[in-house]
Amino acid sequence: MAQINENFLKLQKNYLFVDIAKKVNAYKTAHPDAKVIRMGIGDVTQPLPLACIEAMKKAVEEFACKETFHGYGPEQGYDFLQEAIAQNDFAPRGIKLDASEIFISDGAKSDTGNIGDILGLNNTFGVTDPIYPVYIDSNVMAGRAGDYQADGHWSNVYYMPCNASNNFVPEIPTKKLDFVYLCYPNNPTGTVITKAELKKWVDYALANDCLILYDAAYEAFIQDESIPHSIYEIEGARKCAVEFHSYSKTAGFTGVRCGYTVIPREVMATTSTGEKVSLNQLWLRRQCTKFNGASYITQRGAAAIYTPEGKKQVKSVIDYYMSNAKLLRSALTDLGIQTFGGENAPYIWFKTPNGESSWEFFEKMLNEANLVSTPGVGFGPSGEGYIRLTAFGQHEDCEEAVSRLKNWLK
Secondary structure, three states: OOOOOHHHHHOOOOOHHHHHHHHHHHHHHHOOOOOOEEOOOOOOOOOOOHHHHHHHHHHHHHOOOOOOOOOOOOOOOOHHHHHHHHHHHHHHHOOOOOHHHEEEEOOHHHHHHHHHHHOOOOOOEEEEEOOOHHHHHHHHHHOOOOOEOOOOOEOOEEEEEOOHHHOOOOOOOOOOOOEEEEEOOOOOOOOOOOHHHHHHHHHHHHHHOOEEEEEOOOHHHOOOOOOOOOHHHOOOHHHOEEEEEEOOOOOOOOOOOOEEEEOOOOOEEEOOOOOEEEHHHHHHHHHHHHOOOOOHHHHHHHHHHHOHHHHHHHHHHHHHHHHHHHHHHHHHHHOOOOEEEOOOOOEEEEEOHHHOOHHHHHHHHHHHHOEEOEEHHHHOHHHOOEEEEEOOOOHHHHHHHHHHHHHHHO
């Protein structure tokens, strides 16, 4: 009989958002007439940009003629999208990337979870806390995280707490780590990192031969021009950082699935004997073996984001969501609740009143105000006592949610 990978048995019973969905569905079954407003999972509500729709329609038509039909595409992505990314997302920021350093995928979640395939199991690694659950869970599955502790920590993970006292920017580790995860604008806290703080991380990585796995999935929501959109804006980052991007929130591709990962050729790791190996080449080999590539139709839709019309339409959608974020943040602040995020990211992170636990407040918010949130503790031990709200809903629902919050919390 085949044996299982027993590391999967170490995982907590359900993925965070599965638990939330079960609780919400149970409430709706018991209260079928209740109008529940969802601000928990970060799914989008606005239609795809028209430029993307038109590009995808045209791409579909190409499949109707043998002269323009497309079979298997390159696993690392079509060059028309790679070049559009390099010229639009990076070149204006003074960052030069070659198309071979950009890998098109079906989203940042997949790549942040799969990047561990090319990293050894004996690596020591660190995470900010709270953190996007995929970073931890994928390492648990690989056997790199150790054992789950009663206090909510994993035994082999170096935690870097992020809270109000350090402005949600983690302190530089006091020990040498082999790789670390950073996510800015941050999910779940909605906070950002300055160039000066990010430079400290690049300097640490270069001095300690540490790899930075930098999740920039929400960079398009940055409003403050002084905040970095990419870690490659920092000198030296090409030698020590891999960066992940997503079209899910910026262009509404949550149901279409497309993103990309940047791995500069200078980024190296070592074998057990100290031989340096290019991560770019290892990732290419991994993708060619285990990934068929994002579809041609999807990539044509993604490329349309970079057209003049696409850029205007994407900005309009981002502005829509950020207006929701501003509304939620203002309402909570006016109620005297300690609130973070919502200024350069579509997430609002707030302290629960009266010292209530995250799950206790989640339950009360659902049962008494019919509002769905995400308990902060679901993102890690330092998230206890916090709640995350997303700004991806309809504006009318957001206004209704604010009205409910004010009546309920007063």
